[in-house]
Structure formats: C-alpha cells, structure tokens
Amino acid sequence: MPPEKRLAPYGDYSLDAAAGRILARHRDRIRTRKPHVAVAKLARIIEATLKLSNRQGFQAMSLRDLAEAAGLSMGGLYSYFDGKETLLVMILGEVSSAAEGLLAAAPDEVRDDPAAHLAWLIEMHVLLSEAMQPFFVFAYMEAKSFPAPARKRAIASEAATEAIFAKVLAEGAARGVFKIDDPDFAAALIKPLIQDWYVKRPKYAKRGVSAEVYARGVSDFVLRALGAR
Amino acid sequence: MPPEKRLAPYGDYSLDAAAGRILARHRDRIRTRKPHVAVAKLARIIEATLKLSNRQGFQAMSLRDLAEAAGLSMGGLYSYFDGKETLLVMILGEVSSAAEGLLAAAPDEVRDDPAAHLAWLIEMHVLLSEAMQPFFVFAYMEAKSFPAPARKRAIASEAATEAIFAKVLAEGAARGVFKIDDPDFAAALIKPLIQDWYVKRPKYAKRGVSAEVYARGVSDFVLRALGAR
C-alpha cells in the first residue's frame, strides 16, 4: 500500500488542504475575503516559501523573490500575512498540528500491543514526514530562528511526541515486552532516527530506500535494541 | 576519567589550538603577520562567531555585532578574513578535520574487536562533539547555507564517517558478532544518534545526562540493536 493510502484514514496532507487549515487558523490576519481565492493563493505562497527556504534558509529568502515565485506582487503578499515572521509561524503551526493530530490517533487494535504500537508510531511518523516533507524540513531547519513563542511551542511539541513514545516504552517494560532500564532515554533516541529520514533524504533516495522500507528498518532496529525481537 | 582526559591522547581541542590550526590553514588570506597576535585575535573572533551564530544563525549575525563581541573594529576583522563566507569555511574546515583525524586513530587493542571498536567510535565521537560543542552545533546548523564547495566537502566528510562505521559493522557481521542484514543501513542510523547529543544538548542537560553517560547509553542501544549483547 502506498504511503498516502496508509495515511489517508487520518487526514488530508495535500498542499491545498494544509492551506485551508492555515487560512482557518489565521482568518483574522488575512485580508482576502473569498475563501477559494485565498486558499489557492495561500497554497502558492506556502509552496514557494518552502521551495525557496529549503534551498537557502528562510532568512535568506527575500520577499521580492517570494513574490515572483508565487506569482504575486510585493503588496499582494501582504494581503496574506502581516509580516515575514507570521509566514514562518503559519507553516510551523501546520507541522506541529499535523504531527500531534496523527500520533494521538492510534487505532485500538494497536494500542493493546506495545511493540505494535511503537512500530505504528514510527511508521506513521515517517510516512507523515514523507507526505509533508518540505514542511518538516522547513520546521527542522528553521527551528533555531523561531521567534521565542513559536520556539517554545516547537520544543513543547517535540517533548509531547517524546512523551508518547516514553509512555508506550514504559508500558512495554512493565509488561516485560521491552527489556530496558530507562524508557525516557530510549524514547529520546527514537526521534532523531525518524528525523534522519527527511533531513538526509537525498542520501536514502540515492540508495533506493523508500519511506516504508526506512520506517520498517528503524522499527526493527529499535525493537531489537529494546530486546523485543 | 573526564572527557578531555580520555580525548587528550588524540589531540588538543581547545579554542586556541583550533585557532592555531585555522591560521595555518589560511595563512595566505590572513594579513596579520605575527602568529601569536593572529592566533589570539582569531580565537576571539571564532569564539564570538560561534556564540552569536549559535543564537540566531550565521546569516543573521552582522559583522558589526561580531566586531563588537570580538573587541575589534569592522576594518580590523578584515585582517583575519576576506569575506564573511571565508569565516564560515574556516570553522567548517576545523570541524571536519578534527572529526576525520580522531576517528581514524583507533588504538590497536580496539581494532581487533568489532564491538569494542564500534563502542570506541561512538564514545570518541560524542566526547569530541562535547569538547568542540559550539563548533559542531555551528557546522550542523549552518550546513544548509554552505557555499557549494564547502557543502560538498561536508557531505563527503559525513559519508567518510559513515563508511568507517559501515566497515566495522561489516567486519562484525562477517565474524558473526553482529546479526545484521545491511551494514550500510545500520551505519546510517548511528550518525543521527550521535548528533542528537549536541543538537538537543539542553534536553539532556536538564535530565542530568553527561557526555559519557550518553555515549554509553547509545553504545548499549546500538550494540543490542545489532544483536551483540
């Protein structure tokens, strides 16, 4: 089953859907009134922002270049955000909201088995980062230049993800499925393994490793490290 | 044994020593003739660059701010480099040269045992990144904005590190010490675990995890995943 299909029951991760959610989240800051116009333009702006930023960094992307890439004028851009920083916040919000929404949605048949739950979390996280790859790369690379509030939210969001892993690990340890001393430490090591998928994507692409193969490989690696295989 | 002590046989990772090597590497671009003056000033410049960059990013650091933090004038700075990009290249070169130099220096008693060799590589890599923490954070965070040639070198340097891991893993697999199908894939997963130490340092500091404890934890995790424990 292709990744979009496996992910599909949990939401729509297309660019337009993301633009729609971003519009809803920032309706008050966006001057364009008609939703279908706003969503379409917003999608082009977000798309162009991700493209330019992931090449040279958000700071180095000029709004003139963005305007040209998105097919708008300088002034036109400012109908969709009230400053460059808001554009950053819009994208970040979409990433963390998508991640939090998905990971909390584990199906019941998986929740009962810590090993299966853990594998599900890893797989879904990887598939999500694949479906929203430019968003995830952006959020990861620009994390250091976040404005203070967004930064705090990003750290909190990552801590929340880690807490989900830690809880499953602790549950598994209690049941004797995982042989580990420190669930929190083990949980901390899982995140970077998932992040490596989208951070070093070209490396894996060159080796012909797909998202599913990567997710499976990481699951196996982690489960063996936890003494579950 | 404290980390500097364990690392000591393999080189001097102090700021002044790094400044000395950087000076030697870029003698032709640096106008200041007297080495002891040049090394001292260069050390202050590098130190200030790492401090300011790791807060807001290299691009966002202005040379005026750098001059003030380093205790020089704008013009004074330009006796030590011929452009902002050169400053970037100087620091990157020091990081990759330190990493490559150290990892190739495994002692003989460790080379014979794949598991010990792997543990040594992981530990030394973590301790090095601890001793040169601002350098490593800088190199990692600014990787995307490298000028093209430096970027290629950084990717090559990372691939070289990974190849060292892969070789040890393949050797261990051949001897039956490691139970793995794909040494290259496993090698790819080790790097992000090491990087997490310096990228997410505050998280581990808050939990009271030291460099040695982290290195040991990662070693154990990896060796179990490889079926060696």
Added chain:
DNA sequence: GAAAAAATCGAGCGAGCGCTCGATTTATTA
C-alpha cells in the same frame, strides 16, 4: 627616541532588505 612597519580604526559606499500606501485592475452587484 626617531623612523619604519604592522595593526587597527570607523565613517562612508552601494546594494538589498522588510514594509507601506495611493493608484490601478479585476470582480461583483444592481
């Protein structure tokens, strides 16, 4: 301690930045 050499200074240059706002075009209404 005067002359020469080395090192440092900092105001000023052109360029590009984020952002604004009155003018203009496009879409909707009656």
Added chain:
DNA sequence: TAATAAATCGAGCGCTCGCTCGATTTTTTC
C-alpha cells in the same frame, strides 16, 4: 453597464547589510 467592492500592484521609504580605504595608533627596529 454603471457603481461599488475586492484584490492586486509596484515605486518609494528608512534602514541595515557586507565591505573598503585613507587616517590613526601601536609595535618594532636600530
């Protein structure tokens, strides 16, 4: 189709950037 509202435009503003270079200070030489 005339009037109104919505959306877009882009030249221009103030500012900061990387960088230069003649003036100045510090160090070395004899």
